[in-house]
Amino acid sequence: MERISTDICIIGAGSGGLSVAAGASQMGAKVVLIEGAAMGGDCLNFGCVPSKALLAAGRVAQSNRTGTPGVAGAEPQIDFAAVKAQIAAVIGQIAPVDSQERFEGFGVQVIRAYARFVNPREVEAGGKIIRARRFVIATGSHPMIPQVPGLETIPYLTNETIFAQLERPAHLLILGGGPIAMEMAQAHRRLGCAVTVIARSKVLGRDDPEAAALVLSTLRDEGVSVLEGRNIARLRPLPDGLEAVLDDGTTLAGSHLLIATGRTPAIKALDLPAAGVAFTERGVTVGPNLRSSNRRIYAVGDVSGGLQFTHVAGAHAGVVIRQMLFGLPAKQAVIVPTVTYTDPELAQVGLTEADARKHHPNLQVLRQEFLHNDRAVTDGKTAGFLKLMLVKGRPVGVTIVGAGAGELVGLWALAMSAGLKVGALASIIAPYPTRGEISKRAAGAYFSPKLFDNIAVKRVVRLVQRFLP
Ligand SMILES: Cc1cc2nc3c(=O)[nH]c(=O)nc-3n(C[C@H](O)[C@H](O)[C@H](O)COP(=O)(O)OP(=O)(O)OC[C@H]3O[C@@H](n4cnc5c(N)ncnc54)[C@H](O)[C@@H]3O)c2cc1C
Ligand SMILES: NC(=O)c1ccc[n+]([C@@H]2O[C@H](COP(=O)([O-])OP(=O)(O)OC[C@H]3O[C@@H](n4cnc5c(N)ncnc54)[C@H](O)[C@@H]3O)[C@@H](O)[C@H]2O)c1
Secondary structure (H helix, E strand, O other): OEEEEEEEEEEOOOHHHHHHHHHHHHOOOOEEEEOOOOOOHHHHHOOHHHHHHHHHHHHHHHHHHHOEOOEOOOOOOOOHHHHHHHHHHHHHHHHHHHOHHHHHHOOOEEEOOOEEEEEOOEEEEOOEEEEEEEEEEOOOEEEOOOOOOOHHHOOOEOOOOHHHOOOOOOEEEEEOOOHHHHHHHHHHHHOOOEEEEEEOOOOOOOOOHHHHHHHHHHHHHOOOEEEEOOOEEEEEEEOOEEEEEEOOOOEEEEOEEEEOOOEEEOOHHHOHHHHOOOEEOOEEOOOOOOEOOOOOEEEOHHHHOOOOOHHHHHHHHHHHHHHHHHOOOOOOOOOOOEEEOOOOEEEEEEOOHHHHHHHOOOOEEEEEEHHHOHHHHHOOOOOEEEEEEEEOOEEEEEEEEEOOHHHHHHHHHHHHHOOOOHHHHHOOOOOOOOOHHHHHHHHHHOOHHHHHOOHHHHHHHHHHHHHOO
């Protein structure tokens, strides 16, 4: 068996593994990158990229359908297979950035095979034994498939198969109530499918309830049927699809079923016990520095058991590179913005109002409605709000729901990471008319009562006016 010796061996070429490989190799380390399936991992092939491309097609369909006063809407002609071909083209357009050729150009040795540890210092992949000074496990996650009687009799879809589904589902049943369920529900509904979401608890349950309610009501207004607090008791195949019997006895017939009930870490094939790496059902057990119980082995991205986002996996790469290449201490960032790309978008950074109230008795909550933003009015997209959680004049959390919320939250992530006071945001000059003015106005609202409802200020102004020439 061929033996390879290297500085860093990375298992998994998704968002996390590729970021580590690109950074470490370009800074001079000898890197081996092992990928068992497609380069780019979930985000490129089965996650962020295809889901956002599908949502983009749905957005165009919806805007054609609704029109705007003076511009008549009309039911769009949708060629579902062509939409899927466009999604494949979008993936193809981004794929070169994640390609084997690009990484080989950085000097990375890429092995296309599944890897498993054979001992605490070595991995086997594709008939090769790789010995490395440091390993990075970046194997991501798979859809978690719940135990539902009869599921094994249904050819169900997951995020790994739905984007290759060429025929339009007549009635898509979606099990789950997280971001995957909501994004896929809206995209499919707008592209002409009947959609029913079955969620065992409240949908988008980790988000601010008021913001989640706005997303939910929009989906319902568009015709998505959302059943909360329900489980599927059993499933059975029908000639043209499937039948789901819910726990309250309701029967639903659908043409297709999408499972979107959370994720399970991709650790099975790794033989972690052989490497002395501790793990749970959430993934590899790591400390804030992402180091596992084997001090030579780190874990990044979805498999490390924390937040499961591409930008988190990318940020993890910086944390492990600092330690592996320079021997410097580093730990995971705590301020992480997240966005659900429904229309309206739902963005969050830091604490939600409910969490902030638990931790900060002196919390101040300020709010700006999109309705009072001129750009939202001119665009006819006035549904939404920004909620700012402040403690002693510093933001501890921001929730934004509305058109373009994802583009607005970055400023607040910067403010919080840099420990800025709200005055820094209030003093920005935001171009008019942009949605960015919502952030400035929310920050300004902190000072309004101090300036406008303040008797001392009024007295000073009157006094100064008496003496000014
Ligand atoms: C439908 C959907 C939409 C999403 N949308 C967003 C979004 O809009 N924004 C966002 O930030 N996040 C989004 N995510 C989450 C995002 O895709 C993940 O957080 C991200 O891909 C995690 O990166 P990763 O590197 O940890 O894992 P992955 O990208 O999954 O990469 C892991 C790689 O490891 C490989 N691998 C696994 N086991 C082995 C092994 N033993 N040997 C060799 N290779 C192995 C896999 O084949 C895979 O290529 C979405 C996810 C889904 C499912
Ligand atoms: N816009 C984005 O950034 C984006 C989009 C999609 C996915 N993601 C990432 O992918 C992760 C996985 O997304 P997800 O939506 O699959 O998972 P999730 O864990 O966020 O949500 C799972 C949902 O399914 C429900 N559920 C679980 N078991 C169920 C069952 N048996 N019956 C009915 N409902 C059930 C849960 O109550 C929950 O609402 C997310 O947490 C996120 O990190 C991000």
